[in-house]
Amino acid sequence: MDPKHKTILQRNRTNLVKDLDPSTLYDGLLSRGVFTQDMIDEIKSSGTRRDQARQLVRDLETRGSRAFPAFLECLRECGYESLALLLHSEAPVIQPVPSPLNPVIRPLPVCPVDIRKPDKGHSSPPKEVPVYPTEIDLIPSPSPEKESLKPRQGRTRRDSIQNYKMDASPCGLCLIINNVEFEQHSELKNRKGSDIDCDKLERRFKSLNFNVVVKRNLKYKQIRHELSALAKKDHSAYDCCVVVILSHGTEATHSRFPGAVYGVDGSPVPVQIITNYLNGQHCPSLQGKPKLFFLQACGGGEKDTGFEVSPDEVQPSMGGADDQMDAIPTSSSSDSLSMSDEPDARATLPTPSDILVSYSTFPGYVSWRDTQAGSWYVETLDHVLEQNAATDDLVTMLMMVNNEVSQISAKGLYKQMPGSFNFLRKLLYFQALPPSHIPR
Known part of the structure; x- marks a missing residue:
């Protein structure tokens, strides 16, 4: 869809959700090829009339160039003349798409004299432009000295039925819980270096257009209070939600x-x-939207010494001299793990969709943290997001993190293997703001 048409839909989403009865539009949109029957069935299953209207508008933004004018036609046919007029009054004139058999010839833009030098004394018309854009139309030529810094070419980032919508501004809320200093009776060591991790991820998610809130040194009840408060917020204007927890684990x-x-x-x-x-039942405004959890904590107390491979298989990297573990023995307190003391945290709910949990280490194993440079996992995650968020989807980037962390060694012996539990239904591409647009 034309970006201008997409902007019009986003600007008028409130009116469309308030006034539209999507059921009256389904046949028209189906007959015009805007949606398939499967897509319409998915919209119908999204919930109430308002939920269906909201999902219809979101999915409409992912369709082709004919989706917007076809939508206007359906609105007029179904009696929504005022809505059609409102959208049409903001829409630019739609130019017909030239047929390959009958191309439209357009003049080239005026170019500097030192690039194009027409013969003196002649007034011949400009040369014809090719019907299809050439590479020079799409990609500016980088300067030679910056060629090596050019990010690798990634998948084209288009909104579609295969991609989550991720163009809200801000994209969503990000809660970072940074537990550094532990009470003496807990018998848990302070986590030196965790503030470095926290600062990195705060800057990184701001650069991905999230509103970031940082909470430091939270007790058990305070962690649950912050999560409950996050779930009670209205996320309707957002496309995603992120939770980062930096702590000891078990x-x-x-x-x-x-x-x-x-x-x-x-x-x-x-x-x-x-x-x-944050699942779909307890946080309705995040239904159908990605909920991402990044956990820098141990999964247990076992140390991984790895196994031998050929030198060509990996490029080993040594951890820092001040590597520590975020490990604690397996918890045996059934009270502290109770799943029934709050109605919004029951373990009997169906497996949630649209959730991804990224762990710094494999369940049961320790997670290493350098007291001077931060944890292996966060340092690598931050680096991979910086280099690849503009071109690659989240799951691909997490595989890059897995690969890089797996090649680091603590004390020349111990290894670490991150991983994730992925219940996302679509590809997720972050927004990547230029440095000048990153909130301070």
Whole structure:
């Protein structure tokens, strides 16, 4: 869809959601080829009339150049003349698409004299422009000295039925919980270097157009309070939600997402409770939208010494001299892992969709952190997002993180393997703001 048409739909989404009855438009949009029957069935399953209207407008933005005028025709046919007039009054004139058999010849723009030098004394018309754009029309030539810094060519980032919509501004909310200093009775060591991780991820998610809130040194109940408050916010204007937790961790009994993270009071919060706060049932305004969790914490106390491979298989990297573990033995407190003390954190809900949990290490194993440079996982995640967010989807980038972290060694011996539990239904491409647009 033309970006101008997409902007018009976004600007008028409130009116469309308030006034439209999508059921009256389905046949017209189907007959015009704007949506397939499967797509319409998916819109119908999104919930109430308002939910269906909201989903219809979002999906409409992912369709082709004919979707907007076809939508206007359907509005007029179904009696929404005022809405059609409102959208049409903002729309630019749509130029017909030239047929390959009958191309439209357009003059070239005026060029500097030192590039194009017409013969003196002649008034011949400009040369014809090719019907199809050439590479020079699409990609400016980089200067020779910056050629090596040019990011690799990635997948074209178009909104479609295969991609999550990620163009809201801001894109969403990001909550970072940074537990550094633990109470003495918890018998947990302070996590030196965690503030470095926190600062990196705060800057990184701001650069991806998220509103970032940082909370430091939270107890068990405070962690749950912040997650509950986040779930109660209205995320209707956002496309995504991110939670980052930097803490000690442990194994925990689970039915879906393994592991638990510690409050500074020494009480662990199971990961499946953390994710339940934002699932489709407990946070309706995030239904159908990606919920991302990034956990820098140990999954247990086991150390991975790795296995031998040929030198060509990996490029080993040494960890820092001040590497520490975010590991604690398996929790045995059934009270601290209770899943039934709050109605919005039950373990009997269906497996949530649109959730991805990225773990810094494999369940059961320790996660390494350099007290001077931060954790292996966060440092690598930040670097990969910086280099690839403009071209690659999230799952691809997490595989890059897995590969890079797997090649680092602590004390020349111990290894670490990040991983994720992925329940996303579509590809997710972040926004990548230029440095001048990043909020301070």
